[in-house]
Amino acid sequence: MACFSVVCNNGVFVSKENLVIDSGKPKSIWRNISFSYTSFCFPSLGIYRYNHCKTQNLFFSGHNSFRLIRNGRRNEVPSLAFQVCCKAPDGLLMRGNSGDKETQFGRRGSSNVRKRISLRLRPRLRLLAIRMKRVSVRSMLNGIAVFLRKNIRRVSLYSTISLALGMCYLFLKLTAVPSPKIVPYSEFITSLQSSSVTKVLLEEGSRCIYFNMNSKSAENTQSEEESSAGNDSIENLTGMAAREDSVVDGRQLQKQGLFKKISRPKTSTSAWMYLTRKIDHDEKYLLSLMREKGTTYSSAPQSVLMSMRSTLITIISLWIPLTPLMWLLYRQLSAANSPARKRRPSNQVVGFDDVEGVDTAKVELMEVVSCLQGSVNYQKLGAKLPRGVLLVGPPGTGKTLLARAVAGEAGVPFFSVSASEFVELFVGRGAARIRDLFNVARKSAPSIIFIDELDAVGGKRGRSFNDERDQTLNQLLTEMDGFESDMKVVVIGATNRPEALDPALCRPGRFSRKVLVGEPNEEGRKKILAVHLRGVPLEEDPQLISELVASLTPGFVGADLANIVNEAALLAARRGGETVTREDIMEAVERAKFGINDRQPSTIGKELGKLFPWVPSLMGKSDPRQDGLQGPLGYQTLS
Numbered sequence: 001m002a003c004f005s006v007v008c009n010n011g012v013f014v015s016k017e018n019l020v021i022d023s024g025k026p027k028s029i030w031r032n033i034s035f036s037y038t039s040f041c042f043p044s045l046g047i048y049r050y051n052h053c054k055t056q057n058l059f060f061s062g063h064n065s066f067r068l069i070r071n072g073r074r075n076e077v078p079s080l081a082f083q084v085c086c087k088a089p090d091g092l093l094m095r096g097n098s099g100d101k102e103t104q105f106g107r108r109g110s111s112n113v114r115k116r117i118s119l120r121l122r123p124r125l126r127l128l129a130i131r132m133k134r135v136s137v138r139s140m141l142n143g144i145a146v147f148l149r150k151n152i153r154r155v156s157l158y159s160t161i162s163l164a165l166g167m168c169y170l171f172l173k174l175t176a177v178p179s180p181k182i183v184p185y186s187e188f189i190t191s192l193q194s195s196s197v198t199k200v201l202l203e204e205g206s207r208c209i210y211f212n213m214n215s216k217s218a219e220n221t222q223s224e225e226e227s228s229a230g231n232d233s234i235e236n237l238t239g240m241a242a243r244e245d246s247v248v249d250g251r252q253l254q255k256q257g258l259f260k261k262i263s264r265p266k267t268s269t270s271a272w273m274y275l276t277r278k279i280d281h282d283e284k285y286l287l288s289l290m291r292e293k294g295t296t297y298s299s300a301p302q303s304v305l306m307s308m309r310s311t312l313i314t315i316i317s318l319w320i321p322l323t324p325l326m327w328l329l330y331r332q333l334s335a336a337n338s339p340a341r342k343r344r345p346s347n348q349v350v351g352f353d354d355v356e357g358v359d360t361a362k363v364e365l366m367e368v369v370s371c372l373q374g375s376v377n378y379q380k381l382g383a384k385l386p387r388g389v390l391l392v393g394p395p396g397t398g399k400t401l402l403a404r405a406v407a408g409e410a411g412v413p414f415f416s417v418s419a420s421e422f423v424e425l426f427v428g429r430g431a432a433r434i435r436d437l438f439n440v441a442r443k444s445a446p447s448i449i450f451i452d453e454l455d456a457v458g459g460k461r462g463r464s465f466n467d468e469r470d471q472t473l474n475q476l477l478t479e480m481d482g483f484e485s486d487m488k489v490v491v492i493g494a495t496n497r498p499e500a501l502d503p504a505l506c507r508p509g510r511f512s513r514k515v516l517v518g519e520p521n522e523e524g525r526k527k528i529l530a531v532h533l534r535g536v537p538l539e540e541d542p543q544l545i546s547e548l549v550a551s552l553t554p555g556f557v558g559a560d561l562a563n564i565v566n567e568a569a570l571l572a573a574r575r576g577g578e579t580v581t582r583e584d585i586m587e588a589v590e591r592a593k594f595g596i597n598d599r600q601p602s603t604i605g606k607e608l609g610k611l612f613p614w615v616p617s618l619m620g621k622s623d624p625r626q627d628g629l630q631g632p633l634g635y636q637t638l639s
């Protein structure tokens with residue numbers, strides 16, 4: 001029993017978390033402590049023992065302290081002392097720490113809160129100060145320089161875009177002029193008829209007609225607008241008020257109390273008060289009316305600045321919504337997504353030793369490896385390196401593994417793609433990817449391209465309306481034709497459906513060599529099992545187990561056998577065993593053969609079976625034990 005006391009002379013408990021005892025040891029050590037009882041002494045009141053803390057009031061807090069919660073009680077005693085006794089493992093040094101920040105006893109109220117806040121803040125500020133001291137301007141600048149160097153392209157692109165946008169904004173801001181008020185054409189004609197229009201400008205190449213009116217009419221129009229609309233837009237007011245040759249001057253507007261709204265400077269003024277749009281085939285009448293009324297009229301092209309401004313606005317308003325779309329398109333179309341880039345040439349660690357049970361296929365492929373390595377001088381006799389080798393066989397027989405083994409043995413770059421990666425949404429994209437892949441492979445020659453599930457793009461042409469797929473296949477055919485005779489690039493394809501392939505793909509010169517990768521026989525299965533049992537700790541002799549499992553698994557392919565070994569290891573791990581036993585292996589074989597089922601038939605099932613013995617046979621589920629069908633090695637198979 002280790003006892004220690006914590007004494008506080010002034011202040012009261014204000015916190016529920018009123019005591020933290022620091023052991024100076026890691027938190028894990030505290031787990032062994034059981035709290036016996038707490039005794040409080042209140043000398044000023046004459047109370048010396050006061051037990052109220054229970055075991056559950058012991059909490060771990062921080063990494064090397066524990067905390068007492070006092071059930072919310074408060075001691076309103078100015079002076080108190082208490083003792084904490086704990087059972088601790090032998091040799092554990094404990095010390096009470098009344099000066100701990102969380103055991104502060106202060107006055108109730110705001111001063112205490114302030115104290116607590118300051119106590120919590122202080123260490124954080126200290127930490128911040130230490131960190132700030134460590135930060136040096138030079139290292140920061142170095143960091144920025146390194147970042148810029150690394151991302152020079154991206155940084156320059158973003159800064160160019162930002163600069164261009166900034167320039168556009170500045171240009172628009174500088175060339176901004178208050179636009180004239182747009183009025184209907186009929187109003188313009190009426191004003192002309194009443195001789196209130198003073199000056200007209202017909203803009204060349206557009207339908208815009210700018211015009212000014214004399215003061216009286218402008219005033220009338222203004223008051224009409226006010227009464228009808230209530231308030232005008234700031235632009236219109238600005239345009240009217242600030243115009244130099246406008247008849248309505250600033251003073252008038254000020255009188256009307258409208259000038260308050262004007263915020264634009266006087267320099268950005270428009271020369272024209274009103275704007276309307278021309279009606280087709282009315283030019284004759286318009287000109288004759290203006291001549292009749294003696295109105296000054298002229299025509300002028302749009303100013304360069306204004307046309308630039310409107311072009312810029314059009315471009316920006318078009319491009320802003322289009323940019324995300326373009327970005328998506330770019331990402332889709334960019335070569336960065338191409339399989340050739342994704343698959344960097346890598347040296348595979350798989351060798352022919354890792355592939356067993358497919359000896360004929362291995363011999364064929366070993367020849368290709370010898371040609372790639374240059375150990376067989378096939379050119380001397382005028383022979384050519386086979387362009388393509390097609391691996392044909394049921395799923396899981398090791399076609400992919402064989403291709404990887406070829407790459408591993410030849411020690412050349414290996415580009416592995418699944419043909420489905422060439423199936424694209426955009427016409428021509430799949431073909432471009434094929435082109436990319438072959439270009440990269442050619443550059444890294446001697447190399448091997450492996451196309452898995454070749455039937456995804458190599459299916460017979462013209463059978464569907466899928467133009468994109470046909471184009472991709474055409475490109476593949478072209479690329480395979482395009483190898484120069486001395487180019488050491490071999491294309492290995494794998495498929496489960498050779499009958500679905502386009503005949504052009506299988507003609508000599510393309511996938512001329514077809515290698516059947518079939519189901520392994522018993523000897524083959526034994527060898528495959530031996531490969532997969534290499535790294536598994538077995539209770540018995542691996543050879544014996546391989547023979548046993550091989551004899552029980554006719555029709556199983558390499559992938560099934562690899563799965564059996566893996567399942568057995570998992571079962572052993574589940575039961576917590578150190579080694580994989582024969583039972584684990586047998587259970588894994590059963591699982592692979594019959595699937596995972598409940599071994600024990602359910603009680604309801606049993607009862608039903610007793611009552612209606614014909615039900616299981618009706619459902620096609622007869623008891624294997626009754627049928628004499630036994631599991632491997634006399635094990636009962638699943639019911």
Ligand SMILES: Nc1ncnc2c1ncn2[C@@H]1O[C@H](COP(=O)(O)OP(=O)(O)OP(=O)(O)O)[C@@H](O)[C@H]1O
Binds near residue numbers: 358394398400559
């Ligand atoms: N002959 C074999 N020797 C050793 N392991 C094999 C063999 N065949 C298959 N395996 C195991 O099965 C796994 C799957 O094989 P793989 O992917 O090569 O089959 P596949 O014939 O390409 O199948 P699919 O036609 O479905 O693509 C391999 O990773 C390997 O672990």
